[in-house]
Amino acid sequence: MKDIQNIVKDLENVRGSGANKIFTMYLNTDLSDPDQQGGEWKIHLKNGLNNFEHYLKEGNNEEELANYKKIKKKVKKFMDEIERNVMKGVIIVASADEEVWFAERVQMRLENEFEWQESPVLDQLNTLSEKYPRTGIILVQQDQVKLIDTNLNQVEDTAEYELDVEEDTWKVKQGPRHGRAKQGMGSSNIQRDLFSDRYEANQYRWYKSIAPKLDKQAKDREWKRIFIVGEAPASKTLETEMNKDVEDVILKNMLDHGESKILEKVLD
Incomplete structure (x- = not known):
């Protein structure tokens, strides 16, 4: 992995436009967490991904919905691939045009967060980069x-x-x-x-x-x-x-x- 501080700098310059927004996900997958004993992260993932889809359907923005579905499919594929070793947390930042794709497992507990905005939401990643640099x-x-x-x-x-x-x-x-x-x-x-x-x-x-x-x-x-x-x-x-x-x-x-x-x- 690149140095985390350099990754943050790169992501700070990312901007979406129009219907091509940026997806950000922080997912707590720490099995030592009392709230995760039954693999509840899968429920949080499903709900988090579906909420945006329902919201975009209600907004009748077909282009934005199509872009989001591309990202959702890619996110689900990544999570399926790492399901047996999700570590303590998963961070994903992605765009539908595939210009942005950052997906990493981390050994630190995260707060569940799903965002769909014109720029990545980097608060938690910034905190990790300050606490756990190279x-x-x-x-x-x-x-x-x-x-x-x-x-x-x-x-x-x-x-x-x-x-x-x-x-x-x-x-x-x-x-x-x-x-x-x-x-x-x-x-x-x-x-x-x-x-x-x-x-x-x-x-x-x-x-x-x-x-x-x-x-x-x-x-x-x-x-x-x-x-x-x-x-x-x-x-x-x-x-x-x-x-x-x-x-x-x-x-x-x-x-x-x-x-x-x-x-x-x-x-x-």
């Missing part, structure tokens, strides 16, 4: 660093770095770690002890060396907010050494947690 979460745990690139409270991408102690450099992690796992139990303990000794002696220099890589990631990914998650002193060292502003440091080891749990902890 954000980077940096998880750190000794010789591992993981980046989670999020947009609109959803994971867009991830990247992982692992410290190659022998070469004294950070490398992009390509797959499961094998180095120490191949050792016997006694040898593995020795390896961990050796690493712990080197870690204590070199941790500041190691985290200082990866900070420029993280700054570049933040720039390339256009992060508006940055969070660092990890135990001290690693997380605090990264905050100090990065040039980009860090909004918050969460002193908790979450590198092995699921990404949805991490977003819930950091962004909610």
Whole structure:
């Protein structure tokens, strides 16, 4: 998905004309909502779509009614396609001439709203763009660093770095770690002890060396907010050494947690 703030800017310039108006829909599909336990969103969707059709029929505006029916058909098709995974909310902005079609599921609860006007109704989308801009979460745990690139409270991408102690450099992690796992139990303990000794002696220099890589990631990914998650002193060292502003440091080891749990902890 494009950056949500850029999407809002694009939609702010959209204008319908005459019978070709703009349809806007915000639909609450959050199944954890007590009011949604029976899939009531389907009823809200049906009623919301039908209300405009009844209104336009009464107005005897055949061209506008025809345009609306085109959008209604496309909206219903989209909702049928995502029915098994509607997340917490659905936003649609559309025009009958197909110049405008923005349809996204989001992981935030919305207020049900259906609009048919000459321009999109963007209040709720604006609120989301302010609260959930493109954000980077940096998880750190000794010789591992993981980046989670999020947009609109959803994971867009991830990247992982692992410290190659022998070469004294950070490398992009390509797959499961094998180095120490191949050792016997006694040898593995020795390896961990050796690493712990080197870690204590070199941790500041190691985290200082990866900070420029993280700054570049933040720039390339256009992060508006940055969070660092990890135990001290690693997380605090990264905050100090990065040039980009860090909004918050969460002193908790979450590198092995699921990404949805991490977003819930950091962004909610």
